[in-house]
Amino acid sequence: VLRIADPGDAVAGDLRRRLELATHYGSFRPGQVFTDGLKVGGRGPQMIVVPHGAFQMGAGDAEPGASDNERPAHYVRFARGFALSITEVTVAEFRQ
Known part of the structure; x- marks a missing residue:
């Protein structure tokens, strides 16, 4: 979905940022x-x-x-x- 979304799509942009944060911070251990x-x-x-x-x-x-x-x-x-x-x-x- 993110690959076909318009680059200016605010919802797709927000989702992209949230996925980047989850990917980055999800790798940390307690x-x-x-x-x-x-x-x-x-x-x-x-x-x-x-x-x-x-x-x-x-x-x-x-x-x-x-x-x-x-x-x-x-x-x-x-x-x-x-x-x-x-x-x-x-x-x-x-x-x-």
Whole structure:
């Protein structure tokens, strides 16, 4: 379908971009560390791949030392995996 689509077709263009991203980022494994190239040159921050799935977050009622903002324990689910910077990024670094 993409081969016969008009080059100016917005839907085909969007699909092409989504396929390119899926092909590129689909090759990463959970826990893998990588960096992306920056448009201005150099490399971006180290990122780690977080897989889709669910986990329990927060503290149980009987957990000693837990503060109120850690309760209640609840499940969090990520429908899709994502990448997260290994270290914090400052506003100035983000603006680069």
